[in-house]
Amino acid sequence: MFDNKKILAIIPARGGSKGVPKKNIIEIHGKPLIVYSIECALNSKYIDKVIVSTEDIEIANIAKQYGANVPFLRIPELARDKSKTIDALIYTIKELEKLGEEFDYLVLLQPTSPLRKSFHVDEAIENLMKSSYNDLVSVSEVKEHPILMRKIDGNNKVTNLLETSSTMRRQDFSKVYIVNGAIYINKLDDSFNSSKSLNDAQFSYIMEKEFSVDIDTYLDIKIVEYYLEEERKEIIKLMK
Numbered sequence: 001m002f003d004n005k006k007i008l009a010i011i012p013a014r015g016g017s018k019g020v021p022k023k024n025i026i027e028i029h030g031k032p033l034i035v036y037s038i039e040c041a042l043n044s045k046y047i048d049k050v051i052v053s054t055e056d057i058e059i060a061n062i063a064k065q066y067g068a069n070v071p072f073l074r075i076p077e078l079a080r081d082k083s084k085t086i087d088a089l090i091y092t093i094k095e096l097e098k099l100g101e102e103f104d105y106l107v108l109l110q111p112t113s114p115l116r117k118s119f120h121v122d123e124a125i126e127n128l129m130k131s132s133y134n135d136l137v138s139v140s141e142v143k144e145h146p147i148l149m150r151k152i153d154g155n156n157k158v159t160n161l162l163e164t165s166s167t168m169r170r171q172d173f174s175k176v177y178i179v180n181g182a183i184y185i186n187k188l189d190d191s192f193n194s195s196k197s198l199n200d201a202q203f204s205y206i207m208e209k210e211f212s213v214d215i216d217t218y219l220d221i222k223i224v225e226y227y228l229e230e231e232r233k234e235i236i237k238l239m240k
Helices: 033-042 057-065 085-098 118-129 218-239
Strands: 007-012 049-053 105-108 135-141 150-152 158-160 177-187 203-206
Touching (some): 007 085, 033 049, 033 057, 033 118, 049 085, 085 105, 105 118, 118 135, 118 203, 177 203
Parallel strands (some): 007 049, 007 105, 135 203
Antiparallel strands (some): 105 177, 135 177, 150 158
16 A cells, blocks of 8 residues: 555466467476566555456466465456457456455556566556656666667668658667566556556656566576576675
8 A cells, every 4th residue: 555545466467378388387497487476566565465367277376376366267258369458457456346345556567577576666656656647657778779760661662760860879869768568557547448558658667677578488588587597696695
């Protein structure tokens, strides 16, 4: 709870995954992937309840084993490849309301962002609550500036992605950020409906690149394992 506002965390985790089979529970550095987000939410100073939304029994059992709540399974229609996350979130919130549980804010934590820490979530909550905005999305800075990006048509004709000249020094480029998928926070009011675009939140929380890896491929897993091993070494060093 923050300033008497009840905060719900939902971790959405479908059983199906094409790129990396069973991605949400694949073992990474000794733990199922989803566990990193569960522990992150449970260790937050402000989150009142942690729910895993899934249609998969195996995921549900692992989630419960590590302390998350799975009061019901998601209906299959909301767990298909083309199902929208927003619809699964609304379904979960409405089902909780049927159980007499209501919240003021929702924190969405995708299980594919295992490097995100509890302090990131808490800072994001604090920043949003102290602002005049109702929603927040986490971002990280990108090296690949869109001023150097091009579109190519069927005839191999090149056009600039941005309608501006790219004749400038790299050090003069403005900073550009990408939605990193780690943290989404929304006020649960009438604007939180099926037309809501989570990626288009108006307020940002900037995260460093090393905390922003979003697992989509096996290469991403290797990158995450590298960072986790470096983190483990640092902890051992501090304990000596």
